[in-house]
Amino acid sequence: MSIEGILDPNDPELKESMKFLTMTTEERIKLQAQPFDGKKACWVPDPKESFIAAEIVETQGEEVTVKTSKGDSLTLKKDDVQQMNPPKFEMCDDMANLTYLNDASVLHNLRERYKNWLIYTYSGLFCVAINPYKRLPIYTMKVVMMYRGKKRTEVPPHLFAIADNAYSNMLRDRENQSMLITGESGAGKTENTKKVIQYFAYVAAASVKKGEGKKQIHISNHVYV
Structure with missing residues (x-):
């Protein structure tokens, strides 16, 4: 599937995802x-x-x-x-x-x-996530490509935007990047960590397909209770 097809704003799957990411202009x-x-x-x-x-x-x-x-x-x-x-x-x-x-x-x-099922909200440099206790269609490959290479102000709040920023900084600066995922028990730390890894896996796989060469990512997951 081409990137153009993935980012088609009229794509039914992407339109369904957007219901859980941002409000319409009318709303x-x-x-x-x-x-x-x-x-x-x-x-x-x-x-x-x-x-x-x-x-x-x-x-x-x-x-x-x-x-x-x-x-x-x-x-x-x-x-x-x-x-x-x-x-x-x-x-x-x-x-x-x-x-x-x-x-x-x-x-x-x-x-x-x-x-309104908008579970991600920015607070300055931070991204606040509230556990919806149900699976939302906002972690698909099409959503990944929507956030790839975008500035935070260009797309709705999402963990993927934070992950992409870290990934882009790693490629540009050739330095290690860190993401702190914290919260109380049941807040969704483990699930959000999985989504970050999923994002890196999707983006790295897409980069290899485009002939950018292999990239290796090491994930260190520390959970503090």
């Missing part, structure tokens, strides 16, 4: 069109959901009265209220771009992306 426009008042919209603590959306009703000294998305009226200390980002940042690919990089905004962004 993003709809999110960004939500009403928003930056002076009133905020996040407040919640015992069940950690943080919920709220609207500031009144401010007196160091206390703020808010009406939550659940309809409750609460009076909190100013320090307990966190600012909310405008709708243009809803489900953003890279949380380093958020205007307000607070706990509530980070959790909201990851939670909303996860609800």
Whole structure:
């Protein structure tokens, strides 16, 4: 199969994969069109959901009265209220771009992306992965070729983008590269390590077929509990 065929945007298999990698333009426009008042919209603590959306009703000294998305009226200390980002940042690919990089905004962004099966999100140099507990069609050879040789800003967040960056740096600089995959038990460290190895295997095999010669990759997998 040619690379052109693999990267055909109308390819049914690739279109199915893209559902789990990025939002459509229409979906993003709809999110960004939500009403928003930056002076009133905020996040407040919640015992069940950690943080919920709220609207500031009144401010007196160091206390703020808010009406939550659940309809409750609460009076909190100013320090307990966190600012909310405008709708243009809803489900953003890279949380380093958020205007307000607070706990509530980070959790909201990851939670909303996860609800829409977007399990990979960048946070600056890091790639955050949330275990979907089901197999998604985002690790095929066609997806591999979509990420091969691309800049992170040119493609949706994915572990493959991190792997490709390391692979490209190795070829260009002729120096060893390291990737740290960390997380709690059950987070998906082992599975993501397998996907990195899978990516290297696919790319190395494709390079040999194109006559670039053989390349040898040594994987050292250290898991810390």
